[in-house]
Amino acid sequence: MDVLDIDYMLGLLPVLLRYLPLTLEMAAAGMVLALVLACLLAVIRVLAIPGLNAATLLFISFFRGTPLLVQLFLFYYGLPQLLAFLTQINGITATIMGLTLHFSAYMAESIRAAIVGVDRSQTEAALSIGMTNGQLMRRIVLPQATRVAVPTLMNYFIDMIKATSLAFTLGVTELMGATQKEAAGSFLYFEAFITVALMYWGIVELLAWLQRRLEKRLGEAYRR
Amino acid sequence: MIKVQGLVKRFGAATVLDGIDLEIQQGEIIVVIGPSGTGKSTLLRCLNFLERPDAGWLQVGDLSVDVTQARKADILALRRRTAFVFQNYALFANKTALENIAEGLIVVNRWTKARAHARAREILERIGLADKADAYPASLSGGQQQRVGIGRAMAAQAEVILFDEPTSSLDPEWVEEVLSLMKQLARERQTMLVVTHEMGFARDVADRVIFMDGGRIVEQGVPSHVFTQPQDARTRDFLRKVLASQTSPVP
Numbered sequence: 003m004d005v006l007d008i009d010y011m012l013g014l015l016p017v018l019l020r021y022l023p024l025t026l027e028m029a030a031a032g033m034v035l036a037l038v039l040a041c042l043l044a045v046i047r048v049l050a051i052p053g054l055n056a057a058t059l060l061f062i063s064f065f066r067g068t069p070l071l072v073q074l075f076l077f078y079y080g081l082p083q084l085l086a087f088l089t090q091i092n093g094i095t096a097t098i099m100g101l102t103l104h105f106s107a108y109m110a111e112s113i114r115a116a117i118v119g120v121d122r123s124q125t126e127a128a129l130s131i132g133m134t135n136g137q138l139m140r141r142i143v144l145p146q147a148t149r150v151a152v153p154t155l156m157n158y159f160i161d162m163i164k165a166t167s168l169a170f171t172l173g174v175t176e177l178m179g180a181t182q183k184e185a186a187g188s189f190l191y192f193e194a195f196i197t198v199a200l201m202y203w204g205i206v207e208l209l210a211w212l213q214r215r216l217e218k219r220l221g222e223a224y225r226r
Numbered sequence: 227m228i229k230v231q232g233l234v235k236r237f238g239a240a241t242v243l244d245g246i247d248l249e250i251q252q253g254e255i256i257v258v259i260g261p262s263g264t265g266k267s268t269l270l271r272c273l274n275f276l277e278r279p280d281a282g283w284l285q286v287g288d289l290s291v292d293v294t295q296a297r298k299a300d301i302l303a304l305r306r307r308t309a310f311v312f313q314n315y316a317l318f319a320n321k322t323a324l325e326n327i328a329e330g331l332i333v334v335n336r337w338t339k340a341r342a343h344a345r346a347r348e349i350l351e352r353i354g355l356a357d358k359a360d361a362y363p364a365s366l367s368g369g370q371q372q373r374v375g376i377g378r379a380m381a382a383q384a385e386v387i388l389f390d391e392p393t394s395s396l397d398p399e400w401v402e403e404v405l406s407l408m409k410q411l412a413r414e415r416q417t418m419l420v421v422t423h424e425m426g427f428a429r430d431v432a433d434r435v436i437f438m439d440g441g442r443i444v445e446q447g448v449p450s451h452v453f454t455q456p457q458d459a460r461t462r463d464f465l466r467k468v469l470a471s472q473t474s475p476v477p
């Protein structure tokens with residue numbers, strides 16, 4: 003076998019495509035949950051809510067300071083030993099949980115930075131005309147913070163899609179797990195893994211293109 | 227009418243406002259002068275509750291509050307009765323000139339968008355920026371931004387507009403257009419409390435000039451009186467320095 007077996011690769015593509023939805027679903031679920039949690043953490047940090055602030059810092063430090071793979075193993079293999087009701091936890095749930103907690107720690111910091119980065123004098127201007135804190139956040143701060151945070155958050159989403167491949171270590175047959183199985187059957191390891199690599203690459207490029215378009219639209223208001 | 231009684235503000239150990247008493251009649255134009263670090267900005271910010279005063283009474287129109295007892299609703303009500311023009315304009319960067327002016331009407335006064343935009347257009351007309359309705363702050367000159375800042379304050383229909391050094395951040399070429407807009411408001415008898423170093427403006431427009439030093443009102447009176455026969459040594463000293471710097475020929 004001295005040349006690439008293109009026919010095998012073309013045949014493998016539709017097989018692997020069947021597992022793409024699960025990969026994307028885990029990433030999408032992880033992203034939505036991580037965004038919600040990250041916003042919560044960011045607000046706690048911005049308002050420096052006593053007590054919660056310290057807990058948030060500890061949370062962020064832990065989930066940024068340890069490998070995602072370790073966190074996944076901790077949830078999947080470790081937690082059920084500690085908490086009896088988690089014995090039923092499956093690989094998919096554990097993966098979504100791990101992605102959520104891990105990425106929310108990163109995203110919280112970029113959301114916080116984006117909020118804090120909005121010029122303080124605009125906050126005062128909004129208060130001076132009698133806006134409440136909620137109105138100020140909704141109408142002035144968050145729209146501007148979003149624009150700053152979106153590129154970074156999109157990058158985290160892209161990272162998250164790639165990170166779903168770790169689910170295969172928890173026995174989940176997603177894109178990577180399926181590839182592994184196919185390769186073990188055909189012994190065409192190079193063909194199998196280059197095919198899945200190209201698939202990840204394609205998805206990421208598509209998202210990067212969407213990201214550029216989104217940034218352009220969000221930036222329109224600020225062009226000189 | 228606005229009435230300030232015994233207003234005190236401390237930052238840590240420093241007493242920045244040391245018992246300010248002040249009455250402003252409707253339609254009165256007051257200019258506040260004084261060395262920097264004297265508490266002029268802090269006075270304006272306290273009237274708008276951007277800083278919380280430590281003691282005193284504030285009365286603005288029909289609203290009267292003991293500042294130590296002021297609750298959220300009092301603070302919002304007070305802010306609705308006072309409008310603020312910032313040294314650095316502080317326009318909302320995500321909103322057009324028109325939206326900057328309409329924002330308060332929509333969010334705070336709960337006007338419909340159509341009504342608020344119609345009013346904002348009238349105001350843009352008055353401040354000479356009708357053609358900039360859809361421009362974002364980033365695309366406006368400093369002078370234009372500050373005029374929008376003043377437009378935003380005009381829209382609030384407050385009892386008083388508080389100006390904190392409205393021309394101090396501007397390139398010299400834009401100062402005049404902002405001052406002339408303020409003079410226009412003065413002619414319309416908009417009640418104004420203006421902190422500025424523009425002595426010409428004070429002399430031409432103010433009904434009363436207040437000289438502050440060390441967190442206190444040192445002396446006040448009609449401009450002709452304060453400028454030509456200042457009673458206090460500190461006022462004389464300050465005026466000598468400021469007038470010397472402002473009349474020196476431009477290099």
Ligand SMILES: Nc1ncnc2c1ncn2[C@@H]1O[C@H](COP(=O)(O)OP(=O)(O)O)[C@@H](O)[C@H]1O
Pocket residue numbers: 237242260261262263264265266267268269
């Ligand atoms: N937020 C703050 N925290 C601590 N000190 C402040 C704060 N704001 C103002 N000050 C101090 O209060 C004094 C008066 O400031 P300010 O009202 O800005 O003076 P002015 O406007 O007359 O130049 C200054 O000494 C300044 O350093």
Ligand SMILES: [Mg+2]
Pocket residue numbers: 266267268391
């Ligand atoms: Mg000042």
